[in-house]
């Protein structure tokens with residue numbers, strides 16, 4: 021069963037003419053309805069995260085600050101992260117959406133997708149960043165660890181930006197394998213996410229970054245992900261999987277310089293389905309509304325139709341892979357050789 025966790029209430033996080041605005045989800049949802057896909061999904065409303073849920077990830081000081089700031093009218097928390105008067109409540113709902121989706125996968129669903137905003141993967145334990153207020157995925161992961169005693173988690177994040185918040189929260193944690201593929205941080209926000217950031221202390225070897233240069237496309241992504249994801253997941257043996265979904269690596273997206281096409285999204289989804297029969301999907305970025313709506317529909321269709329094979333979404337003929345991508349793979353192979361064999 022495929023569950024979608026969504027609420028029209030997410031529009032109440034009002035950001036005006038900001039790239040991360042309420043229209044993003046409205047356009048995606050409208051497209052799912054128009055294409056007859058929404059009616060085939062098991063749709064659930066999110067339950068807001070409790071203070072206890074948030075405190076497993078965020079500091080009390082930060083949560084108090086965020087709550088006060090929004091109550092007194094909101095505004096810019098930093099140079100590009102906006103919060104409106106209701107944003108704190110809606111951020112709790114978005115974090116709750118990630119929990120609801122995780123609970124659904126634990127109980128009954130094969131896949132559950134939390135289509136929520138504000139996004140979460142840049143938010144750290146003690147600060148908002150990059151359009152993110154609460155780290156939705158981290159809150160859901162800690163909820164599953166606490167409530168159900170699950171031990172080991174894999175997170176695969178393919179948003180165009182490095183999920184610095186998620187990475188930082190689990191940086192010392194050997195039970196969470198965070199794998200992120202993103203645009204080279206020398207050329208894009210948040211300026212972190214290099215290969216050498218491998219985790220620390222007990223967590224060393226469990227933060228795996230795949231930074232690719234501007235202009236990298238679907239062939240480059242498939243080439244490198246095929247070599248890394250399956251062996252890493254097989255060795256790690258997780259109890260639970262998260263796919264952190266960002267559509268901002270699309271060639272039409274205004275916020276990155278990557279060149280992914282619509283078919284990358286069903287490809288990565290079906291590739292993950294070859295690795296695990298159950299997973300939670302959590303929405304992060306994506307700022308070309310049309311590209312997002314199309315790619316999102318393709319991704320959901322693949323989740324529903326188990327008979328599709330990843331090869332169906334590969335570019336026809338041979339992959340056209342840049343030399344730079346091959347070099348980056350070699351560097352990852354060397355850096356991670358104490359931990360994984362690729």
Ligand SMILES: [Zn+2]
Pocket residue numbers: 179180181266268304305306
């Ligand atoms: Zn992003």
